Amino acid sequence: MRRLINILGYSLIAMLRHWRSTVGLILVYSFIVFAFGSVLFFIEALLYESEIVIKWTPEIWVQRIMGGRLVPIDESMIKQIKGIRGVREVEARIWGYYYDSITGGVFTIIGSDSLPRYLKYVSGDTTMLSRSMPVVACGTGYLEAYSSGLGREIVLLDTGQNMVTLKVAMVFSSESDLLTRDLIVVPKEIARQLLGITHGYATDIAVYVSNSDEVRTVAQKISRRFKSTRVVTRNDLRSTYRSLFGYRGSLFIFGLSMSLMAFLILAWVKASGFSSKERRELGIQKAVGWGISDVLIQRFWEGVVVSVNSTLLGLIAAYIHVFFLDAPVLKPFLVGWSVIYPSFHLLRHVEASSVLLVFFLSVLPYTAATIVPAWRAAVADPSEVINAI
Secondary structure, three states: HHHHHHHHHHHHHHHOOOOHHHHHHHHHHHHHHHHHHHHHHHHHHHHHOOOOHHHHHHOEEEEEEEEEEEEEEOOHHHHHHHHOOOOEEEEEEEEEEEEEEOOOOEEEEOOOOOHHHHHEEEEEEEEHHHOOOEEEEEHHHHHHHOOOOOOOOEEEEEOOOOOEEEEEEEEEEOOHHHHHHHEEEOOHHHHHHHHHHOOOOOOEEEEOOOOOHHHHHHHHHHHHHHEEEEEEEEEEHHHHHHHHHHHHHHHHHHHHHHHHHHHHHHHHHHOOOOOHHHHHHHHEEEEEEEEHHHHHHHHHHHHHHHHHHHHHHHHHHHHHHHHHOOOOHHHHHHHOOOHHOOOOOOOOOOOHHHHHHHHHHHHHHHHHHHHHHHHHHHHOOOOEEEEEE
C-alpha cells in the first residue's frame, strides 16, 4: 500500500511539472463528458416527467380522425362504449390548444365542471368557487406571461374573437412544470366557447378499465366496433414518448461518441509518441530499479487522475447546464416545440445507472489508451532508451 501511495505521489508531482498540458487535456476531456452527460440527463429527465404526465391519462381514449386530423367526436358513442365488458367508466373530454397571439405561446385548455377534483394539485382560495364569475385553475406559464396571479382576472378570446373574463381561483403547484405549466382548466361550457366545440360533441372520449390486464382487449373491441376512430392506450403514449426522445437523443449521442473516439485516438497517439524528456525520465526510472509494473502503475494513476477528475467536472457542469440553466443548448433540438411552449423547468432527477454509464464509457477507455502505449515503452531496455535520446 505504501508503494502504491508513493507512486501516486510521484505521478501527481510529474503531472504538476507539465501542468499546462494536463490542464488543457482535462478541459477538453471535461467538455466531451459535459456534452455527453447533458444529453443523458436531459433525456432521462424528460422521460421521468413523461411518466408523471402519463399517470394523469386514462387507460384508453377514443378519437375521431378525418383527413388525417383530429375532429370532434359524437358523445352518443359513450352509451355504446359503456356496454363493452370490462369498461368501468366513460367520460367525454373537452380540451384543445389555445394560441395566444400576444405572447406567442400555446396553452392547453381543459373543460371541467368539477374544479375541486384538482385541489390536491393546486393552491388557492376555494371560496371563489361559489362566486358568479367563472373561475379557472391556471398553470404558472400563462400567469407569468401576463404578470398575473391568484385572485386576478384573465381575459381569453373565443373563436369569434369575443372576450371571456375569468378569475384565477387556483394556481397549479405540481412538481412537474412539464405537466401543468401551460394548463388552463375552465368550466366545460367556457371550454366549448373558447375551442369552438358544439354541444353533443367532445374532443375525445376517455375510457377507464376495471382490470389493467384487459386494456388491450377493450381497446381492440372499441376499434372493431367504431371503424372511423383511433383508439390510443396509455402504453401507446408511453412508447411514443420513449421513441421520440430516444431517437432525438441517439443522434446527439452518436455524434458525441464519434468525438469521444477521436479524443481517445488522440490520447493513444500522444501516449505512444513519448517526448524526449519523457523517454529520458522513463530510462532513468528503469535504471534506478523501477520495474515494468511500477511504470504501468504510474501511468495507470495518471490516467485515473485525469479521467476521473475530468469526468466529475464534466458531470457537474452537465448537471448545472440541464437542471439549473434549463439546457439552453439542447432544449430547442430535443424538445422541438419549446419555441412556442411556455418555458418549463425540469425536475432534478438523475439515475445512478446514467452516472455509472458515463464513468464506464469515459474512464476505462482513456485509462486503457494510456496504459498500453506505456507498456510498450516500459519493456524496452533502459540503456537503449537513454542512448536513443
